[in-house]
Amino acid sequence: MTAKAAKLPKRQKRVLTFIQNYMQQHGRPPTVREIGEGAEISSTSLVSYYLKRLEERGILSREPGVSRGIRLEQPFDVTMLPEDNETLSIPFLGYIVASEPIPVEPLPGTETVEVNRALLGRDPEKLFALKVEGNSMIDALVNDGDLIILRPQETVNNGEMAAVWIDSSGGEATLKKVYRDEGSSNVRLVPANPTMKPIHVPADDVQIKGKVVMIIRTLE
Amino acid sequence: MTAKAAKLPKRQKRVLTFIQNYMQQHGRPPTVREIGEGAEISSTSLVSYYLKRLEERGILSREPGVSRGIRLEQPFDVTMLPEDNETLSIPFLGYIVASEPIPVEPLPGTETVEVNRALLGRDPEKLFALKVEGNSMIDALVNDGDLIILRPQETVNNGEMAAVWIDSSGGEATLKKVYRDEGSSNVRLVPANPTMKPIHVPADDVQIKGKVVMIIRTLE
DNA sequence: CTTGACATAGAACAAATGTGCGATTATAAT
DNA sequence: ATTATAATCGCACATTTGTTCTATGTCAAG
Structure with a gap:
């Protein structure tokens, strides 16, 4: 794990962990609402806010206006291969x-x-x-x-x-x-x-x- | 006993190939409309029809009413292999x-x-x-x-x-x-x-x- | 104590996305 | 030739999903 995730606030860390686990389990990124449910964050705007923070750190990237438009950057990519x-x-x-x-x-x-x-x-x-x-x-x-x-x-x-x-x-x-x-x-x-x-x-x-x-x- | 991909109709094969390539490139499944654009199929209901056929063959599975709710089953998971x-x-x-x-x-x-x-x-x-x-x-x-x-x-x-x-x-x-x-x-x-x-x-x-x-x- | 930045949250709205209906054409079976 | 089934297609609609706005709370610096 790189320095990018060092000293990550607790909630951002929960979001990131949820996304990784979701990717492994479902073979696709989660929606903003799914992240909210899974990481126990009450609003979609707050999830959006955390995703923006994680994007600024270079941990992930987003495609605006696209469903499930979240991509984990290396080394956070999760392989799809069984x-x-x-x-x-x-x-x-x-x-x-x-x-x-x-x-x-x-x-x-x-x-x-x-x-x-x-x-x-x-x-x-x-x-x-x-x-x-x-x-x-x-x-x-x-x-x-x-x-x-x-x-x-x-x-x-x-x-x-x-x-x-x-x-x-x-x-x-x-x-x-x-x-x-x-x-x-x-x-x-x-x-x-x-x-x-x-x-x-x-x-x-x-x-x-x-x-x-x-x-x-x-x-x- | 046949392998699942035997004698796949040309259009279904195009759909499958597009999905596999899209998964590799984007790290997530495509939408029905993206499949239509990429596999040159003019309507979303026809894409849905092909996905249903592929699902019946066990090549993929779908989650109804979920965006990008397509999952390739083994051995059709995305592979890096030639x-x-x-x-x-x-x-x-x-x-x-x-x-x-x-x-x-x-x-x-x-x-x-x-x-x-x-x-x-x-x-x-x-x-x-x-x-x-x-x-x-x-x-x-x-x-x-x-x-x-x-x-x-x-x-x-x-x-x-x-x-x-x-x-x-x-x-x-x-x-x-x-x-x-x-x-x-x-x-x-x-x-x-x-x-x-x-x-x-x-x-x-x-x-x-x-x-x-x-x-x-x-x-x- | 005040101020500003950051974090948190609900809700409305726009856009993306999947589904289903009805119609037409092609193909296979009788 | 007829009938049934499969394939094809456009489009409307329902639902999902992302974004934005507004409001409130927390915390650190001055």
Whole structure:
């Protein structure tokens, strides 16, 4: 909240709060009479008087003679978007292939993919997307062409799936559930497919590039 | 089952587009007269007529006798997204489990899931969604909890993945690539995992409930 | 104590806005 | 060809909404 609202008289503050709440709830500004009712101000001329004061402070602007002609200025604008249907542009960094390093840096002119925010967890703005090339991720129940969404993380909790680069043997990218067992210097990498066996790799040879948060497979 | 905006008459579409743009630009809904001016409709009663039609379709709602008493319903809320990133509400019909019939009919009060239109192919308004319960779809590279989007179809082209109900042995639901081999009365059902073997089933025992068009796996 | 600025309030009025009626035309069904 | 329904339109009217006028109260400065 900016300095503009600092030391706002009680009644003006009530008017402003009412307008903000009304905007959120109704998707439109209130009328002068609605403000009077909601902020307990007995006359329309007094509401007008307060709106004029708030306009002078730059908190809102008015269009004379227009119904509901009140507009909150930033940062008082209230977004009309229902939050759960917003999508997010996630940078698409390239392809994940078993034999090549996993891309983690965006380049100029990076493509993006749109994903519904409702399907994502916290810090969605840090996510990036990779597309799977080849059948090497089959043991993760991930197919050639699948889109995976990741959060850049160098560690994950036991049992979480990550994009992992294994240094030994010339380097290999894989998607697996990662476990650091107590008392062991190895990392256990477990395929998502419960019918397949885990592998054990020295912890020093393993680089976690990101945690997998979503997999999208389009078949058309 | 159709998406709400399918086959909207040209003038209603103009009205809707005008309202959306006006909301974005002004932060409030337009008046009936502003809609008339902006969408080139000559009378207020005709604008009212179109608003009534749009309300009947569930695209918007109105408050009688209130100035600017128009509210766009989801998924027609004003969005900053370019048009090809619009989302579509797809009816979520329930769960697909190996041992139970595949749901294909929507019930009253059906939930929906939002999916980006850009990720879908043709006729997106016919699609429905199911969630996978259990590990029985692992051979399709589909995990417990995955969301699958399907188009209701009773036949698919060779090699396309479908939700299939097999009548024999008391009934079984499965997700497999379907092949009708020439000169054979059997259907060949091929797992998506290329390391696993196909099964052959008499064609009469197989009911295709829908073609799989997308699989979404959320890991958080 | 006086004065001026600001705050408060009711009510009337003008303008904006939504609704409904009646009429005409277009389209689809029989 | 007839009939029913949908689409189109102008206009009058009712209601909502914003503005203005006038009056009164409060508070700070001189």
